[in-house]
Amino acid sequence: MDQQSVQPPQAPEEADLAWLPAHPDLSAALAAARRLPQPAERVRAAAELAGYRHNFLAAGRIDRLASLDAVPPAELRGLGLFPLRLAILASHTVDHLFPALRVAGLGRRLALDLRVAPYGQYRQVLLGPPTELDEFSPQLVLLALDEAEFQLGLPLEAGEAEVEEAVARRVEEVRHLWRRARERYGATVVQQTIVNTAPPLFGNFEGLVAAAPGALVERLNAGLRRAAREEGVLLLDLAWQVARDGAARWLDPVRWHQAKQLVSLRSAPLYGDLLARVAAAVAGLSRKCLVLDLDNTLWGGVIGDDGLGGIVLGQGSAAGEAYAGFQRYCGLLGARGVILAVCSKNDEANAVEAFDKHPEMVLRRDQIAAFVANWTDKAANLRDIAATLNIGIDSLVFVDDNPAERAIVRRELPMVAVPELPEDVAGYAARLAEAGYFEAAAFTADDAQRGRQYALNAERQRASQTSSTDMEGFLRSLEMVMDAAPIAPVDLARVTQLTNKTNQFNLTTRRYTEAEIAQVMEDPSSVTLRVRLADRFGDNGLIAVVLARPAGEGALAIDTWLMSCRVLGRGVERAMLQSLVRAASARGARALIGVYRPTAKNGMVSDHYAKLGFEPMPPPPGAEDGATFWRLELDRFVAPEHFISIMEGVA
Structure with a gap:
C-alpha cells in the first residue's frame, strides 16, 4: 500500500452561518418571492429567506428582493422589523459588504439603512464641516480601520516604554474620534478591532519583541478594548473572530491589493451577521x-x-x-x-x-x-x-x-x-x-440577577394562586418597596439597555443611546427616574424608567415611560406616578403631558394614561399619526391607591 493511500481523510470545511438551516431550494424560493406584487410582501419573504444559510451571491439576490427603500418605516415596523440607520467610516473598502449586511439585518429583525463615508475620510467626516452624514443622522456609527491606519513608525529595536507611549497616543486619537461621533450624531459608536494581516517576522518570538508588527497589533487592540470599556463604546471584535477562524477563511490578499477589501467575498455574510448582531443588541433585539x-x-x-x-x-x-x-x-x-x-x-x-x-x-x-x-x-x-x-x-x-x-x-x-x-x-x-443570539451591548449587576429574578417571579405567581384569596391580599403580602431616584451615572448602562429592549410596557418605544440619555440627565429642567422594586421574595432590580422634558407653559412632556413586564399587575405604575408628580412639582411644573405612540407590541398600555387620571388633549401640530396625547394638572392630582412603600426623599 503506498503512502498516499493511508493519509487520513480531510474533514469537510465548516460552513459559514452553520447555525442556520439549509434551504431545500433557495433559487426556487427567490423566484417565487420575486413574483409577489407588493414591496412589503417581498421584504417579508426576504426576511424569511435571510433565516437560511446563504453565501455572498445568495445574499445579493435576497438583498435585491428586499428593496428596503421601497417600504416606509411604519410598514417595516408592521413586518416586525426595526429600522436602524448605520454609518460606516472605514479605511478599507466596505461597499461589497452592504448586501450581506442588509440581509443579516433582516435575519436579526432589523431594516438597516446604510451609509458609508468617503473612502479613508473618517477624520475629515468627524472633525470637519457638516457632510451628508449629518443629514443622515446615524443611530449607529462603525469605525472600521485596518492595520495600515495604525502604523506607528517605530523601529524594530524600540523599547517597551517607547512602544507603550506610541500605542497610548494612537488609542487616545481614536478615543477623541469616538467622542466626536457621539457629540455630532448622538449615536452609539462601534469600533472594529484591528486584524493582523502581516506575516510574523520573528516566528514564535514575535510576541516578545515590543515593536514587532504582530505584537504592536495585540497591544493596540488591548488599548482599544480598554478605552472602549471606559468610554461606553461597543466592539466589533473582528480580530478575535479572524484569530478564531483563521486568516485564510477571512482574508483574500489578492482582493486587498486590487481593491483594498479587507474582508473577503466568502466571509461577507459572516461579517454582516457579526455587525448585525451588535446592531440588534443596541436596538434591544437580542434574545432573552x-x-x-x-x-x-x-x-x-x-x-x-x-x-x-x-x-x-x-x-x-x-x-x-x-x-x-x-x-x-x-x-x-x-x-x-x-x-x-x-x-x-x-x-x-x-x-x-x-x-x-x-x-x-x-x-x-x-x-x-x-x-x-x-x-x-x-x-x-x-x-x-x-x-x-x-x-x-x-x-x-x-x-x-x-x-x-x-x-x-x-x-x-x-x-x-x-x-x-x-x-x-x-x-x-x-x-x-x-x-450570537444573546449578543450583549452592556453587562450590569442587574443582568447577572435576571435569571434568578424570573425564577422568583414564577414563585410569586404560584404564591398569588395559593397564599391569598384575593389580589389585594396577595399584593399586601408581597411587602413591596420601591426606590425611585434620578438616573445616576451608575444606572446609565442598565437604563439604556431597558430603553432599547422594552417593547410591551413602553408608551413611546423611543430608542436612545447612552449619550442621548446622559444629555437628558444633565438638563436641570428635565426629570429622569429610574425605579427599583424589592419584595419579600427578593430584589427585582431596575425595572422602570421615565424621561420627561419641558414642553412649554409650565408642562413636562413624558418622553419615555417604560417598565419591565416582570412586575405587571402590582400597581407599580401608580406608585411611579406619585414619584413623578413629586419630582415634576420640584421643578416647578404645573402639568404633565403623556404621549402614547402605538406599535405592534405595546397595545397593552393604550389606556395607561386614562387609567392614571390623565385627560385626553388634542394632538399638537405635526404630531405623529395615531399618537394620542394626555394631560394631568398637578394641582388636581390625587395619589392613587397601591400597596407599595416608596422610599422617601429620593425622587
Missing part, C-alpha cells in the same frame, strides 16, 4: 431566553427509559463530559442574565429527578425559570413558557438535538430562534455561541 430540551441535549440517553443511572453525563466518558460541558456553558449564560427554561417531552417526575439527584448534573433546578416536561407538542409548550415568563415568543431560543422537532418548531413558530446543531454534543456550546 434559552429553552433547552433534555434527553440527548443536556444528557445522553432517555431518562424515562434508561433511568437516572443510565443516562450519560459527567466523568467516565467523553460524551458524558461533553454534556456536562454544555450544561456548564448554559449555566454561564444564565449567570450573565439569559433566562433558562426547559421544554421536554417527558414525565415531569423523571425530568426533575435528574436535576435533584444525579451527582454529575451541572445545572440546578433553581436556575430554571420555567420548567415544562409533558407530552404536549413543543410549539404549544414554548408558547406557554413565553406566557409564563411574560416575554415575547420572539425572545426565545430553542435548543433540541432532534432535527424533526427543530423543523416542527420552525414551521409552527418562525419567530423562535432554533439553531442547527452539530452531530456531536462536543460542538453544542460552540454552535450556540457562534449563532
